[in-house]
Amino acid sequence: MYAKVIVDVWANQLNRPFDYLIPEEFEDIIEVGMRVAVPFGSRTVQGFVMDIVLETTFEGKISPIIKPMDLEPVLTPEMILLGQHMSQTVFAFLISCYQTMLPPMLKSKYEKYFHLKDPEAYPEIYQNYFNGEDTVEDVGQFTNQELAKLLRLRKEGVVSVEHKVIDKAKVKMEDWLIRLQSPMDYQVIQAATPLKATKQKLFLAALEALPKEQSEILKKDFVDQNGFTAADVKTAISKGWVKLEKRPVNRDPYAGREFTQTNALQLNEAQQLVFDEVLHDMRQDIVKTYLLEGVTGSGKTELYLQWIDEVIQKGKSAMMLVPEISLTPQMVNRFKSRFGDRVAVLHSGLSAGEKFDEWRKIKNKEADIVVGARSSIFAPIEDIGIIILDEEHESSYKQEENPRYHARDIAIWRARYHHCPVILGSATPSLESRARAQKSVYQLLELPTRAKDQPLPEVKIIDMKQEYSKNRGTFSLELQEAIKDRLDKKEQTVLLLNRRGYSSFVMCRDCGYVLECPNCDISLTLHMDVHQMKCHYCGFETNIPRRCPKCFENQIRYYGTGTQKVEEELQELFPEARIIRMDVDTTRKKGQHEALLNKFGSNQADILLGTQMIAKGLDFPNVTLVGVINADTSLNIPDFRSFERTFQLLTQVAGRAGRGDLAGEVMIQSFNPENYAIQLAKSHNYREFYAREMQVRHMGNYPPYVFTTMITVSSEEEGLALREAVKIRQYLEQILTGQTILLGPTPKSIARINKRYYFQILIKYKREPQLTRALNELMLQTQQTTANKVTVSIDVEPMSFL
DNA sequence: AGCACGCCGACT
């Protein structure tokens, strides 16, 4: 028998199965979907079994599989199919698709080691280099000289270099103490133990004191509670009082947390209508993709919960995706308190071990509800009854690196496989999805009012052009007054500023010199807290210059505003205010995000100042004022989606106000107060925004009126990248139809990042049946001709043209 | 001669 194996090597020529012999002893063990260790060239690598066949057409030498790496398949037949589909649609290697579907712990590490073939013939080398062993694993311990000697010996065939696959997947084990005697016995033994053996007597007493029905206890707990040491336990084991047992345990990120059971809330009329519509379809076995358009606070989450409940009642499983930044403890709480332990939560904040265990929990059917960010769309649940994407418009559903998949597409594929509905929910749907609903590709569901009939918050736009004549600070007088008012009333304020750091750039007022990153074509951002200039693209850091590096004058000034600077200004204006700043810099460490939100939620702070990570999902009833410090930052990004993003961001952040019994107020500061994205966010008018923006898209030939694909060519050599890009354009011109628009190659808006030059070609098309084939061909060719100097990457439906 | 370096093809 032979196995068709996809090997763990990222190269175009290897993007197909290789045949391996299944050794007889593994014939009834190795299954489709398992990981195996296989020889590949002179190395050993991990691979995935795609198929098992009786015959092979390969005429060369067939190597046997070294060993299986799993006891059960890690990929289901569904996943194997999905990987093939994904690979073809997003132009990514099969291996990268499969690896993306699995927790990172299942990706093996590789190690090299030296092996001495005949130690007896070379006693001196055996002793000096191999420390009396057949192999040495830590190659790093040798000096260059020693290494050279070993490599010479390899040429002579005395020493060989071997490769090893190391499986990182480790099931965590816990030590349990098993009681071997009865309490009465322990009493007897204790009496017979010499007086001076105090620790032993205490140990026996503790054993005796265990409740009668408890025959085992976690070693850690027993030791902690009684103040024993590892030596005490050892003695007890050697005396035969207890025995030690290792047991597998799930690393539970939410261990020890109490979730009070909650029940379904009463739905209002609009919710009920929407709820019933989907339910009705489910009962009729009609499967659709729904677009749930519901204003902020309209109770979408409650609907999700009730649909999920409906589905699991029928013995099926459910999946709900949320954007990474809105996977707040609040959201987790709602799910865990409604459904308890059957919920598995997956997000980037988990450790590798926790991710692996949540994944296993799903695989072992201990959990049948999955809540998670983008990649949890690949969770190994079977018999899915519903898939929900909350905040459907969020760009974080698209992976920005290979494989560049969109979770929405994967959701729809999986839903078709499982014959179940998909719910796309948002207060501000993406134009793509909304247009599809218009064309009845998706079924539109609407929730036009807030759940408890609270009014949507009053939104005021503050014209910063007018403000500038009386006040040049970051905060308009009106916003200052409003903040003051909330501080007096002990109500809370949320402030949004879409730029982290202190200042956006540093310039010499004398000669105009702007401090830029040496690796990228972008100015450095000042970070006052660490007193460094940082590049937000490659991570470069340098000291803050005192004098201009060019003209040496003492005229260095800071321009633009980031969250750090605003925090300082705010504190100056309101010395008594307790401020929390939330951006990537303050939430980088594990748990910080949650800690800050908890602090704000429990009223230990008056003002929450942050970047767009605070715009979503937060539900704090005491927040009555939301301020947007500068609505123009996202508006002025030269991308066709900048108005859409601005409208979404403003609507989302406005939705944070007035969620409790108190009315909310929103203030948007802008230098473009008449802009329709801002005006329509003010009036909460998604419908009108959709109509206006669609016109603009139509005029400019932008999505959703056209499909787009972006090709990016990069190299350390600028000329090489450009030449290759031009060749690609010429190639595409020959193949694609006349209606298709080809733009570029043009340098990317940040032409150089991390010492590499980037050029892009944009393809806009309505119908282009040859495109997939042409792009697959392109990937093959570019890889062969230019080896590794030029990188070509294809992004289907990019989130931005920048 | 000895080896560092770059290029190329193969990998079941």
Next chain:
DNA sequence: GTCGGCGTGCTC
């Protein structure tokens, strides 16, 4: 992607 083989050219 990574390794080994091979050719070129440089150094001790």
